[in-house]
Amino acid sequence: MTKPALQQSPDGFYLNRTPWFAFLLLCCCFALWAAAASMNDVLIAHFKKAFLLSDVQTSFVQSAFYLGYFFVAIPAAMVVRRFSYKTTILIGLVLYMAGCSLFFPAASMAKYGMFLMALFVIAAGLAFLETACNTYSTLMGPRETGTRRLNISQTFHPFGAMTGVYVGSFVMFKDTDATREQLTQMSASEAAVQQLQMIQSTLLPYKWMIAVLVLMFVLIAFTKFPACKGKVTANVKSSSIG
Template identity: 50%
Template sequence: MLIKHNTTQRDDGYLDKTPYFQFILLSCLFPLWGAAASLNDILITQFKSVFELSNFASALVQSAFYGGYFLIAIPASLVIKKTSYKMTILAGLSLYIVGCSLFYPASTMATYTMFLAAIFSIAIGLSFLETAANTYSSMIGEPSRATLRLNISQTFYPIGAIAGILLGKYLVFQDGASLEEQMAVMNAEQLHAFKLEMLQHTLKPYKYMIFVLLGVASLFALTAFPKCKVKTDNTKQAPSVGETLKYLSTNARFKKGIVAQWFYVGMQVAVWSFTIRLALEMGNLNERDASTYLIFSFMGFFIGKFIANVLMTKFAQEKVLIAYSLLGMLCLVYVSFVPNFSAVWMAIVVSLLFGPCWATIYAATLQTVDNKYTETAGAVIVMAIVGAACVPAIQGLVADMVGLQMSFMVNFVCFGVVAYYFVSEMKFKAQDKPVVTATV
């Protein structure tokens, strides 16, 4: 029997009120991709030592993960168009389960390429989930609260991210000296056996995630969800992907939002990818202890979102995000140039300032397009996640050339682009306000 809802859909696809059970269940998807993304940060550290990779090569984990998002977002939007948000989410959960299952052969074959293939497969499922869930969360209620709803849903993300790090901390990383210290005193035979054992540990978190995913998929299958589709004239054909992309290419504000999202997501993932490495470099720690600082980063991310949600009820969202961005730039200068362990703590503060960026940019960018283009426009915004496939690799390359700490200046530039975007949005809204003239 389906769990029903009691809402009325407007012509623009939004609802007259938010169905709370459906909204909470939808928001529970956000920690699922948060866990997968944070596990990548664990894998980067593990693979760098086991496969003896450069910073650049280890960052290819993120390239495989977020490259999948880029390639699948448009096909996912077509599934939404042809079916529904609910069916797209169920497809994404199924593909996510398949990707997790591929860690079984990957841990046995013990090749970096096979692990990248498994990570790419997970990303395919997550692309379906994010393309559907981000847009759906913004639409499942009144349009005036679209940004707030998405920010609330995104607040669930760090819960999953922390869970992913905890799984990696206790199931992938081990006690004792760091991997590099242990491997330095082994002969060739011992080294080979040790590496195989360490790669077997990477499978453990994904075993637990499969069971969680099966439970969530069952709940979605048993729950009725509103369609949230724009009502169209049956005599008129819905715009094709080509028409939509042509329209979006002429929308200046939409294009600025895409650029801002590209730089923001790239910066967020880059900072988190190298936080554990920074803690290892700045302190005498092993991987398990160093991963604790990434947990603090996600806690900061959660707190930053909560504070921003409160601030945005009192101040214009653009002003809040400009303040966050400028403070983030100052913190990144500190991370890059202060040569002691306090730089790691400042990287955690940077994570606090990431809090509201993704959801606010996403919702603001989506609201710049006509309603009939919503599904494809949402997919294009998700495609901007490909910044996370590029910026960590760029930071890894810079780290190999000038050192890990200095490489955090790459993220300084990214935060500058985000600040510029919100300044331009604030100026646009100021110009767009109607001029009030006095009458006698």
């Protein structure tokens, strides 16, 4: 049976049917931002030991992360309005990749401040993704099933969160890591070597994340996405492609 042509509703927001491959890619974005957020809890424990931080200093991890949301959410909404949901998602993925990439110079220099900057950039990317994907998932199909699509998308969130915790915990933490007490009892040079090894162990999960993000960027960039931006910008007879 031939599928009906993809068309937008008269108001230009909803679709007559769901483009399932595009929708699946959108759902995967929910898992991606959940993985990044859940890895923060692992980083807090790891940084506290590797950098010998106080509880107040480790709280900067979450502060830097959520400040990214605070400052970028409104600009992300403006990008959706000015361009498209697809463009906003691609910008979010680029920022996400840039933030992950900043972990490498941060680890080589063992600078806690640079890690915080990297987390801020990652959060900025996630703000773009969440701003676009939450609304977009409800629009990619008939109006009456919009809530169902959002619920389906959100089922990917816990999968990403669990993956982030497991990957971060098993890769970053090793049995050979020195404890905080052992580090304080070492000489300055010995402690520096141990701390550098512990700091650099944060990199492998982010290497994997960059690879996944590159794949997602390519797939989304070459997949047709409907505009779903209303009758002012959408063709009411056929799907406008972003």
